[in-house]
Amino acid sequence: MKYIKILMIALGFGSLLAGCDFLDTGESTYYDKNETLYEPSRVSQLCTQVYSYLPNGLSGISGAMHDAATDDAVHVYQTAAIQRFVNGTWSPNYTVDDVFAEYYKAIHDANFYLENCVGLTFEDWKNSDGFQDTYKSYLNYQYEVRFLRAFYYFELVKRYGSVPLITKTLTKQEANQVSPSSVEDIFKFIINECTEVATFLPDKVTSLPGAKANMQRVSKGVALALKSRATLYWASPLFNKDNDETRWKAAAEASNELISKASDFGYALDANYRNLFGATNNQSPEMILCRPEGKGTRFEAANYPMGVKNGSGNTCPTENLVSAYEMKDGSRFDWNNPAHAADPYSGRDPRMKMTIVHNGMKWPQKVAVETFVGGKNGQPLLNATTTGYYLKKYLNNQVTFETGKTTNSFDHNWVIFRYAEILLNYAEAACHAYGPDVVPAGHALSALQAVNRVRARKDVNMPAFPKGMSKADFLARLENERRVEFAFEDHRFWDLRRWKELQQMKDIYKVNIRKKSDGTMTYAKDKLVSYDLSDKLYFYPFSNAERYKNKNLHQNPDWE
Numbered sequence: 341m342k343y344i345k346i347l348m349i350a351l352g353f354g355s356l357l358a359g360c361d362f363l364d365t366g367e368s369t370y371y372d373k374n375e376t377l378y379e380p381s382r383v384s385q386l387c388t389q390v391y392s393y394l395p396n397g398l399s400g401i402s403g404a405m406h407d408a409a410t411d412d413a414v415h416v417y418q419t420a421a422i423q424r425f426v427n428g429t430w431s432p433n434y435t436v437d438d439v440f441a442e443y444y445k446a447i448h449d450a451n452f453y454l455e456n457c458v459g460l461t462f463e464d465w466k467n468s469d470g471f472q473d474t475y476k477s478y479l480n481y482q483y484e485v486r487f488l489r490a491f492y493y494f495e496l497v498k499r500y501g502s503v504p505l506i507t508k509t510l511t512k513q514e515a516n517q518v519s520p521s522s523v524e525d526i527f528k529f530i531i532n533e534c535t536e537v538a539t540f541l542p543d544k545v546t547s548l549p550g551a552k553a554n555m556q557r558v559s560k561g562v563a564l565a566l567k568s569r570a571t572l573y574w575a576s577p578l579f580n581k582d583n584d585e586t587r588w589k590a591a592a593e594a595s596n597e598l599i600s601k602a603s604d605f606g607y608a609l610d611a612n613y614r615n616l617f618g619a620t621n622n623q624s625p626e627m628i629l630c631r632p633e634g635k636g637t638r639f640e641a642a643n644y645p646m647g648v649k650n651g652s653g654n655t656c657p658t659e660n661l662v663s664a665y666e667m668k669d670g671s672r673f674d675w676n677n678p679a680h681a682a683d684p685y686s687g688r689d690p691r692m693k694m695t696i697v698h699n700g701m702k703w704p705q706k707v708a709v710e711t712f713v714g715g716k717n718g719q720p721l722l723n724a725t726t727t728g729y730y731l732k733k734y735l736n737n738q739v740t741f742e743t744g745k746t747t748n749s750f751d752h753n754w755v756i757f758r759y760a761e762i763l764l765n766y767a768e769a770a771c772h773a774y775g776p777d778v779v780p781a782g783h784a785l786s787a788l789q790a791v792n793r794v795r796a797r798k799d800v801n802m803p804a805f806p807k808g809m810s811k812a813d814f815l816a817r818l819e820n821e822r823r824v825e826f827a828f829e830d831h832r833f834w835d836l837r838r839w840k841e842l843q844q845m846k847d848i849y850k851v852n853i854r855k856k857s858d859g860t861m862t863y864a865k866d867k868l869v870s871y872d873l874s875d876k877l878y879f880y881p882f883s884n885a886e887r888y889k890n891k892n893l894h895q896n897p898d899w900e
Contacts, residue, residue, distance in 0.1 A: 380462050380474050386453050387481040390488045391557075393446035394631045395495070396754045397830045398639050398734060401437045405655050406833040411845035412661040412823070413731070414868070416646075416653055416723055426871045432881040432899055440500065440886055443492045450489035451509045458482045483537040484558040487566065490533040494570055497526045498834060499880045501896060505529060519892040527574040531594075534567035543605050556622060556753075561605040562629045564598040565757040571595075572765045575772070576838035578878060588773040595766035596783045599790075607759045611798035613694055616758065617734045619750040628757035635749035640739040643731045645697065645709055646724040647717040650741035655828070657696045657729040659849035659865050664823050665692035670803035675865045684851070684863050690800050695827050697730035699853050699861065704737035712853035712861060726868060728851035733828045755829055760794050764822055767791040768815070776814040777807055787814065791821055842873050874898065 376382045397405060401422050408415040409425035423429075424436040460478070465471055489507075496503045505521035541560040571594040573579060575587035602608065610616055610626040622630050633639075644651030663673050667680075668687045675681050685698050697703045699711040699718075711718040711728045718724050736750045770780065771787040779786045785793075788805055795802040805817060819839070823832055836842050850868040853861055876898035887893045 377456060377460060378462075378464070380465055380471075380478060383457050383460065383478065384474075384481070386449075386457055387485060390446060390450050390453060390485050393442065393449075393492065394488075394756065395830075396631045396633055398633055398752055398754050403642060403654065405828060406437075406830045407828050408655055410832045410836060411658060411848060412827055412832050413655050413657050414727060414848060416656055416726060420654075425877075428872055430877075430881070432884045432887070432895065435881065435883045437499075437880070438883055439495065440503075440883065443496050444506075446492045447489055447506060448509060450485045450492070451507060453485045454482060454489075455509060480541060483540045483563075486533055486537045487541075487558045487563050490530045490537075491566055493526055494530050494566065494573075497523060497530070498573060498838075500882065501879045502526070502894070504893075516890045517892065518890065520894065523579060527570060527579070530570045531567055531574070534563045534570065538563040538567070543601075556630060556632055558629070559605070561598060561601070561607060562757065564594070564601075565628045565762060568595040568598055568762050568765045569757070572769055573834075573838050575769060577840045578838045585773060588769050591769035592766055592773050592780065592783070595762050595769060596780075596785075598762050599766060600784060602759065602762075609759060609763075609793065609797055613691055613797060613799055616755065619736060619752070621755065622751075622753045624758075626759045627755065628759060628762075630753040630755050633752040633754065635751050637739045637741075637747060637749055639752055640704075640735050641741070643735055644704055644741075645711075645717040645730045646721055647710075648704065648741075649743070653717075653723060653725055653730055655731040656725045656727040657731060657827075658727050658868070659729075659851045660845075661823070661827060662692065662696060662698070662729060662851070663849075663865070664820055665689040666802065666820075666824075668802070681863060689802055689824060691824055691827075693732075695731075695733045695824075697732045699728065699851075703730075703732065704735070705740065711851075712855045714855065715853075718853070726850060728853055731828065760825060761831075763790045763794050764818065764825065767818055768822075771811055771814055771818065775811055776805075776809050787818075791818055794821070794825060837878050840878065842875075842877060846871055846873055 376386070400406065402420065404415050404420050404422035405413065406422075407413045408420075408422045415422050418427075421436050424434060430436055462471070462475065462478075465474075493503075493505070502520040502523050503526065504518040505526055506515075506518060510518070538560045541558060541563055543560050568591070571587070571591035575584075575591045577583070580587050598605075598607075606625060607628065608625040610624045615621060615624045616626060621627060622632065641650045642652050642654045644653070646653040662684075663675070665673065666689045667673055668689065673680055673684070673688065675684075685693070685700070693701070697709055699715070700708050702708050709730065710716045711725055711730070713719055717730070718728070719726070734752065736752075738748060738750060741747055766785065767787040767790040770778075770783070770785075770790070774780050774787070776788045777786050779789075788807060788809075792804040794800075795804060805814065809817070819835070822835060826832070836844060847870050848868045849865050852864045852866045855861055876896070879896045881896055881899035882893050887895065
């Protein structure tokens with residue numbers, strides 16, 4: 341009867357919910373349904389099944405992070421599926437990150453739960469040990485499931501735009517005849533669901549019996565976090581072609597709602613930026629929702645530098661990203677400044693060294709990484725970094741694969757929502773609606789104050805943005821702030837799209853490092869590659885396989 345602590349537990353009867361096709365319920369859906377709904381623990385597992393579709397960016401797209409399809413990183417292996425986003429081979433017949441059917445399975449499972457598992461009383465179990473705690477948790481499941489369904493619709497609409505909006509289980513024939521709903525209707529559904537379920541969900545996960553403070557379960561704060569993100573996207577240029585100011589105001593209000601209740605929910609900026617990506621990041625006060633991966637060493641093996649035992653160096657940050665980190669005094673890094681170019685990694689925003697491995701850094705153990713040409717971790721070593729950098733964020737350097745040493749596994753939790761995002765969401769929306777320095781009526785912060793809170797994190801402590809900036813200047817700096825604060829957290833890929841600024845990632849740069857005979861280094865910024873970008877890349881194509889099944893799916897522009 342105890343609540344399942346690890347929400348991603350493998351289900352012994354997963355076939356009960358599995359559809360055979362897009363939104364297909366099939367006979368197996370209802371196999372032994374009455375027996376399943378009789379027992380509280382099995383109903384709990386049905387709720388857990390809906391959680392199991394939450395994204396895990398550490399696994400990513402066939403092991404690659406979304407950031408490797410932006411100007412923040414490249415994937416070192418040219419055969420990786422992530423390359424389709426940028427090498428011109430992406431098409432309706434050759435898709436990548438095609439989660440359309442997967443998220444509709446999740447939506448089907450949510451609809452099944454809401455139609456069959458709400459209002460149960462479990463009469464035969466009322467006298468069992470712990471039943472009251474179990475039942476209290478059960479009463480929240482329907483609202484958790486409704487949130488999850490809204491979350492999966494958000495994942496669909498940001499990728500595909502107009503998609504079918506389904507809130508009931510369908511037969512196979514019905515599923516293959518459903519028509520897409522408008523983008524507006526889908527966003528309104530997501531926002532309204534978040535608003536409504538937030539009134540029923542507990543403020544904190546810890547208020548539920550048997551639940552740890554692990555931020556792996558939906559609470560009121562989680563629902564408001566999705567509302568903050570969804571309203572911001574709905575207000576952004578990709579979806580807000582007429583720049584409707586009321587949408588920006590609604591987005592600011594949505595973020596302010598969570599900010600105003602943050603202390604009640606137990607949310608606060610973590611003083612230590614590193615805490616957000618280690619084995620215990622699920623315990624950080626900044627965490628709102630995360631996806632547990634469990635103990636493992638896979639991410640370290642995939643991203644330790646080439647030349648380190650078992651390292652594959654998959655995700656290589658670009659010079660574009662490294663140059664985005666300001667100097668410690670808040671000024672821009674500039675390759676044309678001789679002092680900067682001679683010693684490019686000194687005196688920078690501290691988040692840089694917590695995110696990126698650069699030449700000379702001792703990583704993962706107490707040995708300096710050599711990404712200069714001819715270095716033990718650099719070119720021309722086969723599959724060594726092509727940019728001059730390796731990834732550090734989310735990696736646990738206590739993992740070692742060295743011969744004769746024990747290889748220990750550590751927990752990894754993918755961040756889905758954290759409090760800093762809400763502050764920066766608010767800063768963006770409030771600036772658009774009111775300007776950088778205005779504290780709107782009924783709000784506690786100006787846009788400027790919100791972003792400066794993030795920059796003032798104790799171990800970051802970057803100078804505050806000044807008052808009196810123009811809206812354009814403030815937004816440009818805020819975009820850069822989002823980039824460095826959320827690097828490798830699956831924001832940049834979507835931010836460039838919702839801002840309609842894909843051209844920013846046209847030219848990708850590396851650092852070319854040479855070791856001189858006296859042992860000193862020279863650094864130079866060089867172009868690595870240029871991408872051929874077009875407006876069709878703002879939305880994913882529907883696969884031809886899905887369009888063959890459902891003739892009512894209309895292909896997105898220029899993907900025919």
